[in-house]
Amino acid sequence: xxxxxxxxxxxxxxxxxxxxxxxxxxxxxxxxxxxxxxxxxxxxxxxxxxxxxxxxxxxxxxxxxxxxxxxxxxxxxxxxxxxxxxxxxxxxxxxxxxxxxxxxxxxxxxxxxxxxxxxxxxxxxxxxxxxxxxxxxxxxxxxxxxxxxxxxxxxxxxxxxxxxxxxxxxxxxxxxxxxxxxxxxxxxxxxxxxxxxxxxxxxxxxxxxxxxxxxxxxxxxxxxxxxxxxxxxxxxxxxxxxxxxxxxxxxxxxxxxxxxxxxxxxxxxxxxxxxxxxxxxxxxxxxxxxxxxxxxxxxxxxxxxxxxxxxxxxxxxxxxxxxxxxxxxxxxxxxxxxxxxxxxxxxxx
Amino acid sequence: xxxxxxxxxxxxxxxxxxxxxxxxxxxxxxxxxxxxxxxxxxxxxxxxxxxxxxxxxxxxxxxxxxxxxxxxxxxxxxxxxxxxxxxxxxxxxxxxxxxxxxxxxxxxxxxxxxxxxxxxxxxxxxxxxxxxxxxxxxxxxxxxxxxxxxxxxxxxxxxxxxxxxxxxxxxxxxxxxxxxxxxxxxxxxxxxxxxxxxxxxxxxxxxxxxxxxxxxxxxxxxxxxxxxxxxxxxxxxxxxxxxxxxxxxxxxxxxxxxxxxxxxxxxxxxxxxxxxxxxxxxxxxxxxxxxxxxxxxxxxxxxxxxxxxxxxxxxxxxxxxxxxxxxxxxxxxxxxxxxxxxxxxxxxxxxxxxxxxxxxxxxxxxxxxxxxxxxxxxxxxxx
Numbered sequence: 001x002x003x004x005x006x007x008x009x010x011x012x013x014x015x016x017x018x019x020x021x022x023x024x025x026x027x028x029x030x031x032x033x034x035x036x037x038x039x040x041x042x043x044x045x046x047x048x049x050x051x052x053x054x055x056x057x058x059x060x061x062x063x064x065x066x067x068x069x070x071x072x073x074x075x076x077x078x079x080x081x082x083x084x085x086x087x088x089x090x091x092x093x094x095x096x097x098x099x100x101x102x103x104x105x106x107x108x109x110x111x112x113x114x115x116x117x118x119x120x121x122x123x124x125x126x127x128x129x130x131x132x133x134x135x136x137x138x139x140x141x142x143x144x145x146x147x148x149x150x151x152x153x154x155x156x157x158x159x160x161x162x163x164x165x166x167x168x169x170x171x172x173x174x175x176x177x178x179x180x181x182x183x184x185x186x187x188x189x190x191x192x193x194x195x196x197x198x199x200x201x202x203x204x205x206x207x208x209x210x211x212x213x214x215x216x217x218x219x220x221x222x223x224x225x226x227x228x229x230x231x232x233x234x235x236x237x238x239x240x241x242x243x244x245x246x247x248x249x250x251x252x253x254x255x256x257x258x259x260x261x262x263x264x265x266x267x268x269x270x271x272x273x274x275x276x277x278x279x280x281x282x283x284x285x286x287x288x289x290x291x292x293x294x295x296x297x298x299x300x301x302x303x304x305x306x307x308x309x310x311x312x313x314x315x316x317x318x319x320x321x322x323x324x325x326x327x328x329x330x331x332x333x334x335x336x337x338x339x340x341x342x343x344x345x346x347x348x349x
Numbered sequence: 350x351x352x353x354x355x356x357x358x359x360x361x362x363x364x365x366x367x368x369x370x371x372x373x374x375x376x377x378x379x380x381x382x383x384x385x386x387x388x389x390x391x392x393x394x395x396x397x398x399x400x401x402x403x404x405x406x407x408x409x410x411x412x413x414x415x416x417x418x419x420x421x422x423x424x425x426x427x428x429x430x431x432x433x434x435x436x437x438x439x440x441x442x443x444x445x446x447x448x449x450x451x452x453x454x455x456x457x458x459x460x461x462x463x464x465x466x467x468x469x470x471x472x473x474x475x476x477x478x479x480x481x482x483x484x485x486x487x488x489x490x491x492x493x494x495x496x497x498x499x500x501x502x503x504x505x506x507x508x509x510x511x512x513x514x515x516x517x518x519x520x521x522x523x524x525x526x527x528x529x530x531x532x533x534x535x536x537x538x539x540x541x542x543x544x545x546x547x548x549x550x551x552x553x554x555x556x557x558x559x560x561x562x563x564x565x566x567x568x569x570x571x572x573x574x575x576x577x578x579x580x581x582x583x584x585x586x587x588x589x590x591x592x593x594x595x596x597x598x599x600x601x602x603x604x605x606x607x608x609x610x611x612x613x614x615x616x617x618x619x620x621x622x623x624x625x626x627x628x629x630x631x632x633x634x635x636x637x638x639x640x641x642x643x644x645x646x647x648x649x650x651x652x653x654x655x656x657x658x659x660x661x662x663x664x665x666x667x668x669x670x671x672x673x674x675x676x677x678x679x680x681x682x683x684x685x686x687x688x689x690x691x692x693x694x695x696x697x698x699x700x701x702x703x704x705x706x707x708x709x710x711x712x713x714x715x716x717x718x719x720x721x722x723x724x725x726x727x728x729x730x731x732x
Contacts, residue, residue, distance in 0.1 A: 258359075264350065267350055268350055271350060271353065273468070276394075322726065322729045324725070324726045324729070326726055328396075329394070329395045329396045330357055330359050330395070331357065331359050331362040331363075331395045331396060331397065331400065331586050332359055332362060332363055332366075332396075332399070332400060333395055333396020333397055333398065333399035333400050334396045334399050334726075335393060335394060335395070335396045335723040335724070336722060336723050336724065336725055336726050338721070338722045338723070338725070341445075341702040341703055341713075341722075
């Protein structure tokens, strides 16, 4: 089903070339950019057809759809870049319904003058992430804005997936007595990006935790089909994720600070900058809420997966008409883990 | 984290709390004010109040530089950045502080003003060096802790004759604020107070970082003139608990002394080099407005005429804007310990961290914001 390929006078100069306005103009330059850069990296039958849409076969079941825009600055950071982040972010949104992701769409807003070499690096990273996740990027779009009207590249991805029969995961299903589980250490993505910012010259050994979590979710759902809630604590961190669940379910939470894993470099950098790791973004962690009776089974399933090795039981759901998320501190006192006020760290994903 | 985890040890904290409980005398009152926002934050963040007996009451003081910045000075900065088209560099927590009519630097930025968030004044100096064609103003705030770095950078700017850099100085001083608090608290002459025990504050948890600069001697007047004990304490939770125990012991023994719990960083004379730097670059303003407390004499610093070329208030027309806090706001009473945050009518209703009306709600270190973020659930439980 491959379309006839256009022949171009010369191939794209991926080493020294830049994005030009014509690359978004709908003409031959755009076709060449798509073929030699995007298609070459993402290569699959749907893209090779070069239609404006992808025709997909969908298994029976409930369909999940999620979309996510990525504007992270800087574009490349320790442990990842905007490319793999844009794949992982949407896959994780789909996975948090307990769904198996099937397909991705990707939309690029490129700034005139952006080096094609950087774009190729980003696209290669997306392709690697999509392949590793076994979820193809089946359709896409490219627009170019004038120099100064963008910030290199913005990527929006959309994903669809299906929910296995018998799974009903929603942020409104937390019940008093449920256990709260966290898949690993907090704050690595946010602090990796922050340490990289141009006005902060930190040499912190912190890498983003960006990862696709649907494999971990599949293992969890197989072990405990009755997981009540899943949420990836991205912007706003653990505090926002738990406050959202508390509000949607009409419950409170009670956490134990000593049980929440945070690695030493993240703690140190947070300490230095006056930030609280509970509010820092993650891109490869999830929170799970399940009946207390199956918490140990779920914890064991999480720990058996490479992305859940450091999983921990961090607290429980309690009845609370105010919907407060409270935490027993390392000192033995109690504090509120409130919603984030304002924006702690802009352009983090 | 070495040198930090040692001061956050839960077992030691429980031990200290047990000693405080043992030494409390039930018929006595222990209303202790922590002056600094750093202490307020630690108390909320670690839930220290839960470890204390009911007889010990902590009053959150005015030592949060963002909180006490009068809204008129903030509004003047917004006007400066919009009218003079300067590049204004500021600490992040100042960006959301409301000026007159609720305007903020963040809103000005959204309207197109060039407002940059920096982590230190030296970042602002570097921005000025790399943008020689733009006037760059650093919005300096803070107590004696952040004043020496401002002095260093002003000297550096003069040495480099950096013509496009200036500082909008809002540095304030701790001892005059303590004096004003005590004078208001006692509402009578110190001599009378000493005999009749007026006022609501029984003792002070004294500043940590400020004291590294000004030393313990700077607080002697608290004991000598106002007959209140003061214990200088570090910002870690065990420092706070230890200083409370020391205050409880002084109160039980009827003593009024300045003690130093934070001996690992603070000496009697403070940092003389830093003091000399401050004296070279700054002079004391005859009067300065503190949000929530009003005009306090000799309580703030201005840049000396020798550095006028780098003083934004000399370089640009910075208007003196009078802006009063919301009528229902009880910040003044909260800062003096007369009211608790939750006793203010607008607390957590019209006044929240996202839409602060009063000074105590504007920074995470403010008394009301700390209570809102960390302790609001107690109020709900009580009701």
